[in-house]
Amino acid sequence: MMSVSFSLSEQSMELSQLRMFKMVAEQGSIVRAAELLHCVPSNITTRIKHLEEELGVSLFIRKGRGLIISPSGIVFLDYTTRILSLCEEGRRAIEPGSMPSGTLKIGAIESSATGRLPILLSKYHQQYPSVQMQFSTGTWSQLLNDVINHKLDGAIIAIKAKHPLLDSVEIYKEDLVLIASSTVGEINQPQDLTGKDVFMWPEGCPYRKTLENWLSEHHVSVPIISIASYGTILGCVSAGAGVSLVPKGVFDQFRNIGSLNGYTFSQLTSIQNYFIWNKNTGFHRAKDAFLDLLRKEI
Numbered sequence: 001m002m003s004v005s006f007s008l009s010e011q012s013m014e015l016s017q018l019r020m021f022k023m024v025a026e027q028g029s030i031v032r033a034a035e036l037l038h039c040v041p042s043n044i045t046t047r048i049k050h051l052e053e054e055l056g057v058s059l060f061i062r063k064g065r066g067l068i069i070s071p072s073g074i075v076f077l078d079y080t081t082r083i084l085s086l087c088e089e090g091r092r093a094i095e096p097g098s099m100p101s102g103t104l105k106i107g108a109i110e111s112s113a114t115g116r117l118p119i120l121l122s123k124y125h126q127q128y129p130s131v132q133m134q135f136s137t138g139t140w141s142q143l144l145n146d147v148i149n150h151k152l153d154g155a156i157i158a159i160k161a162k163h164p165l166l167d168s169v170e171i172y173k174e175d176l177v178l179i180a181s182s183t184v185g186e187i188n189q190p191q192d193l194t195g196k197d198v199f200m201w202p203e204g205c206p207y208r209k210t211l212e213n214w215l216s217e218h219h220v221s222v223p224i225i226s227i228a229s230y231g232t233i234l235g236c237v238s239a240g241a242g243v244s245l246v247p248k249g250v251f252d253q254f255r256n257i258g259s260l261n262g263y264t265f266s267q268l269t270s271i272q273n274y275f276i277w278n279k280n281t282g283f284h285r286a287k288d289a290f291l292d293l294l295r296k297e298i
Contacts, residue, residue, distance in 0.1 A: 015087060017051045018080045020044045021059060025069045025077050093285075100286040101130035107143045107155035108135075110230050111174065111207070112273065115249025117156075120297050124290060131286045139228070141204060147278050153287045154277040156294075158206045167279045169291070172298050173270035175248040176207060177262040181240040187263045190218035197242030199233045202226040206271050211245040214267050234260075247271075 023033040024044065034041040052059050059073035069077065093101050108117060113135075125133065138146070143155040148165050161168050180187055180196075187193065193215070200208040208224070215222065225242070227233050233244050234254050251262050275291055277284075 013051065013054060015084070017047050018084055020047050021051060021073075022077065022080050022084065024048065024060070024067060025073060028066055028068070030067065094283065096283070096285070098285060099130060100128045100289040102286055103132045103134060104286040104290060105134045105136075105151070105153045106290060107138055107146060107152045109140055109143065109157055110137045111158070111247040111250055112156045113137045114230050115247055115253055116172075116298055120293060123297065124293055127293070128286065128289055131289075139202075139204065140206075144276070147276055150278060150281070153281065153284060154275055154290065156273060156275055158271050158273050160272070160274060161276045165278055165280060166276050168274045168276040169295075171273055171275050171294055173272050175264070175270050176210060176245055176268045177248050177251040177264055178243060178245050178268065179234075179237055179251055179260050179262050180243040181238055182259045182261055183240040184243065187243065187261075190215055190220045193220060193222050193243060196222060198222050198224045199227050199236050199242050199244045200224050201233075202228055207245055207247065210268060210271065214265070217267070 020033065020037065023037055024030055027033045027036070030041045030044050030048075034044050037044070048059065055072075055076065057072040057076075058070050059076060060067040061070050117135075121133065121135065124131070136152075140157040140159055143152065143157055144161060144163070144166075146152040147155050148163060156171070158174065178187060184196065185192075198211070200211060202208075203226070212224070227236070230246065230250055233246070234250075234257060236242060237244050238257050238260055245268065248262075251260065254260065255262060275294060277287060277291075281287070
């Protein structure tokens with residue numbers, strides 16, 4: 001049984017009071033209402049009296065041994081019916097076997113949002129039209145904080161989250177591709193990047209760290225320009241201004257823009273991506289359905 005209270009002044013209104021009021025209004029009798037609600041008439045009498053004191057009006061007109069709902073009671077009955085109906089709807093919505101509904105707030109790093117998620121988001125909307133999806137992108141640290149602070153119901157990031165409030169699951173590994181315009185020439189080894197500008201996401205990006213480690217191992221030093229946008233990075237590379245290391249999903253989607261060439265190297269290993277959520281969120285049918293589809297489709 002759902003228990004909800006509504007604050008009014010210094011007292012509180014309970015759903016049980018509303019149910020009693022509605023039943024008495026419908027039956028026109030406290031005795032009959034008590035029989036249907038399986039309680040004693042004196043309990044209903046006391047609860048209705050307290051409700052009237054809280055509202056500051058009489059909900060019923062006493063007429064002999066019966067009751068007639070008052071004008072104020074008629075107005076309040078309409079609101080009571082809607083409140084009880086919404087509570088019942090809410091109870092059904094959060095039952096484990098119910099279809100997902102409500103609002104779902106999901107975040108992702110831009111590489112996932114650009115390369116892998118558009119088709120999945122479309123499928124999710126088709127399967128669960130009652131869910132209002134709110135989707136946003138951000139850096140992994142921003143997404144991490146938003147999930148911790150319940151601003152997001154879940155997020156896709158490319159690092160293993162280590163925080164006592166978070167749960168996570170591995171979802172896919174992202175292959176990496178070194179991209180360059182055809183005007184730059186062939187890139188067959190790290191040394192071929194000498195003299196070229198490299199465009200990468202700012203410090204903290206795991207893809208950038210992979211590239212930095214690879215260049216360091218081969219004693220290659222090149223300038224790395226920080227750009228927090230794959231759109232801008234792809235524009236610079238396609239214009240022949242330099243090179244970048246991007247997820248394969250991003251390269252596959254935009255490879256025909258500006259005649260981009262892709263190069264793979266065994267030492268540029270795949271990056272594991274994770275779906276994270278706050279373990280204190282509790283049951284969240286819409287989020288669970290999103291994770292199920294994520295595992296199935298990606």
